[in-house]
Amino acid sequence: DTGVSQDPRHKITKRGQNVTFRCDPISEHNRLYWYRQTLGQGPEFLTYFQNEAQLEKSRLLSDRFSAERPKGSFSTLEIQRTEQGDSAMYLCASSSTGAGANEKLFFGSGTQLSVL
Amino acid sequence: SQELEQSPQSLIVQEGKNLTINCTSSKTLYGLYWYKQKYGEGLIFLMMLQKGGEEKSHEKITAKLDEKKQQSSLHITASQPSHAGIYLCGADPRGDKIIFGKGTRLHILP
Numbered sequence: 001d002t003g004v005s006q007d008p009r010h011k012i013t014k015r016g017q018n019v020t021f022r023c024d025p026i027s028e029h030n031r032l033y034w035y036r037q038t039l040g041q042g043p044e045f046l047t048y049f050q051n052e053a054q055l056e057k058s059r060l061l062s063d064r065f066s067a068e069r070p071k072g073s074f075s076t077l078e079i080q081r082t083e084q085g086d087s088a089m090y091l092c093a094s095s096s097t098g099a100g101a102n103e104k105l106f107f108g109s110g111t112q113l114s115v116l
Numbered sequence: 117s118q119e120l121e122q123s124p125q126s127l128i129v130q131e132g133k134n135l136t137i138n139c140t141s142s143k144t145l146y147g148l149y150w151y152k153q154k155y156g157e158g159l160i161f162l163m164m165l166q167k168g169g170e171e172k173s174h175e176k177i178t179a180k181l182d183e184k185k186q187q188s189s190l191h192i193t194a195s196q197p198s199h200a201g202i203y204l205c206g207a208d209p210r211g212d213k214i215i216f217g218k219g220t221r222l223h224i225l226p
Contacts, residue, residue, distance in 0.1 A: 004158075033213060042204050042216035043159070056212070091158060104149065105214055107158035 002026070004108035006092050012114045013082055020078045021111045025094030032075050033105060034067055035091040036060065043091055049075060050097065082115045089113075118143045118209045120217035128223045129195055137190045137220045139205030145185045149206040149214060159204065162190075192222075200224045 005024045013019050025032045031050050035043035046065070047057045051072035061067075064082075069075040079086055089112050093105040119142040129135050139148070147166050151159040163172045165181035165188060172179055176193045192199055202221050206214040 006158075040218070042218045045213050045215060048213055089156070093159075104161050104164055105159075106161070107151075109158045110156075112156065 004092055004094050004106050006090075006108035006111050008111055009109060010112045010114075012116065014116050015082060015084060017082055018078065018080045019082055019113065020076055021090055021092075021113075022074060022076050023092030023108060024074045025092070026106055027073075028096060029094035029106070030072075030097045031095045031103075032069055033093040033095075034075070034077050035093065037089045037091060037110075038087075046077075079113075082113075084115045087113055087115045118207055118215060120205055120207055120215065122203075122205060122217040122220050124220060125218070126221040126223070128225060130225050131197060132194055135192050135195055135222070137203050137222075139188045139190070139217055141186045141207060143186070143209065145181065145188070145207055146211075147208045148179075148181050148188045149208070150179050150188070150190055151204045151206060151216075153202040153204060153219070155201065162203075195222075195224050197224050197226060 007022045033048040034046040037043045045058050046061050047067050049069040052069050064080045067077045089110045091110045093107045095103040095105050121140045123138045149164050150162040152162055153159045163179045168183045168185045170181045178191045181188045202219045204216050204219045206216045208214050
């Protein structure tokens with residue numbers, strides 16, 4: 001169990017540029033989640049996948065955001081035409097589906113995005 | 117939709133003192149999670165409570181879910197510098213994703 005890994009840890013970009021983040025979940029986990037966290041707030045749900053299927057997207061996920069999990073393993077989150085309001089910590093988490101609900105999530109260390 | 121309110125928002129305590137953090141839900145809780153986050157890092161799972169009246173402990177941290185299942189408390193005994201961080205409660209109302217409160221920021225004074 002190598003844990004959830006995210007890359008990069010930090011990203012500084014200029015407004016208007018595109019950025020892409022990667023998340024590698026725990027290998028046997030079917031579910032993968034993306035959250036966004038701004039200073040002083042708790043993590044806000046963005047989207048989640050079960051295997052390669054994207055099952056839910058939050059209304060926070062504007063058209064400039066897209067997430068993929070093409071082979072049901074790693075996932076990418078792309079932000080196009082970044083805005084200063086996109087500056088945040090982007091957290092990835094994974095879990096196994098298990099027999100029922102209430103599965104705990106394992107989180108990565110996050111990608112801190114700063115848009116100048 | 118379910119909302120979680122945490123209190124206090126921030127807390128400063130002297131090392132060695134006890135403290136309590138509360139999490140109140142707008143709806144009945146079916147599974148309540150406690151996570152800890154160090155500043156600028158990811159979340160670390162602490163405990164999950166499912167049954168009304170349930171209480172769990174890990175080292176010096178104890179969490180309880182009240183009988184009516186709309187509030188949980190997290191209690192730290194004899195606080196240490198290693199307890200400093202952000203404590204987040206989370207709920208999974210539909211059994212598909214966790215929603216979180218805004219967190220309680222804990223600072224420990226040596």
